Each structure stands twice: as C-alpha cells, then as structure tokens.
Amino acid sequence: MIPIQTESAWRGTADCKTCGIRDMVLFSDLNEQDLSLIHAPIDDMTFDAGDTLYLEGALASGVFTLRSGLLKLVRFTPDGRQRILRILRPGDVVGIEALATNRYDSEAVAMTEASLCRIPTDVIHRLSQHSPRLHWRLLQKWHQALREADDWLASINFGTARQRVASLVLKMRHASDPELTTLFSREDMGAMTDLKLETVSREISAMVRLGAIKPVNRQTRLYRIVDEALLRPTATC
Numbered sequence: 743m744i745p746i747q748t749e750s751a752w753r754g755t756a757d758c759k760t761c762g763i764r765d766m767v768l769f770s771d772l773n774e775q776d777l778s779l780i781h782a783p784i785d786d787m788t789f790d791a792g793d794t795l796y797l798e799g800a801l802a803s804g805v806f807t808l809r810s811g812l813l814k815l816v817r818f819t820p821d822g823r824q825r826i827l828r829i830l831r832p833g834d835v836v837g838i839e840a841l842a843t844n845r846y847d848s849e850a851v852a853m854t855e856a857s858l859c860r861i862p863t864d865v866i867h868r869l870s871q872h873s874p875r876l877h878w879r880l881l882q883k884w885h886q887a888l889r890e891a892d893d894w895l896a897s898i899n900f901g902t903a904r905q906r907v908a909s910l911v912l913k914m915r916h917a918s919d920p921e922l923t924t925l926f927s928r929e930d931m932g933a934m935t936d937l938k939l940e941t942v943s944r945e946i947s948a949m950v951r952l953g954a955i956k957p958v959n960r961q962t963r964l965y966r967i968v969d970e971a972l973l974r975p976t977a978t979c
Contacts, residue, residue, distance in 0.1 A: 811856025
C-alpha cells in the first residue's frame with residue numbers, strides 16, 4: 743500500500759496520471775480549495791485476483807474508488823452458498839454504504855488484479871460537510887448503486903437458464919468495444935445467476951456452438967459476441 747498525499751495526487755504525480763484523481767467519481771467536481779480540506783493521505787492499493795478487500799460486517803476504514811480491474815460484492819446464504827450481488831468496474835465506488843452505517847454490508851473480492859484508491863471515511867464526511875458538490879456527488883453515486891443493484895437482480899436472476907447466462911454475457915460487454923465480453927469462472931457465474939455450475943457450462947458451450955459467441959482468449963475468459971440477436975430474450979436459441 744503506497745500512501746499518496748492529496749497535493750501530489752491532484753497534480754497528477756506519483757502514478758496518479760493513470761489514477762486520475764481529478765476525474766474520480768467522488769472528486770471530479772471538487773476544486774483545489776475543497777481538496778485543501780483533506781489532511782489524511784489517500785491510499786493507492788493493488789489487489790491480486792481472489793484477494794478480499796473487506797469482509798461483510800467489518801468496521802469500515804474507508805470508501806474505495808476502483809481504478810482498474812473487476813470486483814464482486816458477495817454475501818453468503820445461511821447454508822453457506824455464495825451469492826454475488828453485483829460486479830463493480832472501473833469508476834465504481836466500493837463500500838459507499840459505510841458512510842451511513844460505518845460497516846460494510848457485503849464482502850468485496852477482486853475478480854482480477856485490481857487497483858483502487860482508499861479514501862478514509864472521515865475525509866469524505868469532512869468534505870461533504872463543506873462541499874455541496876461532493877455531497878451531491880455522493881447522493882448521485884448512492885442512487886446509481888441502488889439502481890444498478892436492482893437492474894442486476896432483474897436481468898440475471900429471472901428467466902430460463904439460457905436467458906440468465908445470455909443476460910450476463912451482454913451485461914459484461916466492454917465499454918470500449920461492445921463486441922467483447924469478459925466472463926468469469928463457471929462457479930462465479932453460477933453464483934451470479936443462481937444456477938448450477940454444470941448448467942452454466944452447458945449454456946456457454948451451447949452459445950458457442952450456435953455461433954452467438956466465440957472464445958478469444960480462454961485464459962482470460964474473453965469472448966467475442968458474434969450474433970447479439972441470439973442472446974436477446976426473444977431469441978429461440
């Protein structure tokens with residue numbers, strides 16, 4: 743963990759050109775006067791795939807902004823099964839619920855190598871008290887998180903097995919190239935769609951055979967969407 747002083751981060755030094763704190767979802771509307779209120783360092787953190795950022799119910803140390811990589815928010819059912827609540831991508835805020843409860847309400851796990859900025863909760867509270875811009879940005883991000891959680895539940899937890907897996911394939915398209923989609927381990931996909939591992943594997947194989955998708959890199963689970971119509975709910979595949 744490399745502590746990055748806010749002043750240098752604002753100037754884009756110490757590897758913050760790739761982090762882009764000027765354009766962070768929470769800080770994008772702040773000016774230098776707002777940033778002068780920050781007295782604690784912002785931590786630049788990197789996690790390997792499979793690393794846990796925090797556990798469900800843990801006392802919150804800060805709010806994270808995801809710069810690169812993918813994270814999953816996980817809860818466990820009483821019988822020990824894993825349920826993935828949502829996938830977070832670059833630009834998303836992680837652990838925003840901690841600003842209200844001081845605890846994290848799910849477990850956050852890196853699905854790929856991920857880099858994040860950790861902003862102490864007291865920094866966020868101080869800034870939100872003095873900066874209407876940040877307060878409004880927090881409300882926007884909270885609303886976005888709730889909307890995405892509802893959309894996630896509605897799109898990949900209902901319908902046939904084929905429709906659930908197809909919805910996930912479409913949802914994980916790359917913003918820079920919508921023809922590409924990154925999938926996950928069959929176990930993770932089952933936890934997202936509430937399907938058995940074997941069912942997920944069968945449906946992915948069927949989509950490849952039908953020509954809806956084709957593998958680009960099996961190691962990174964990168965696929966190309968060849969025929970999007972076959973992935974839509976009205977398709978008969």
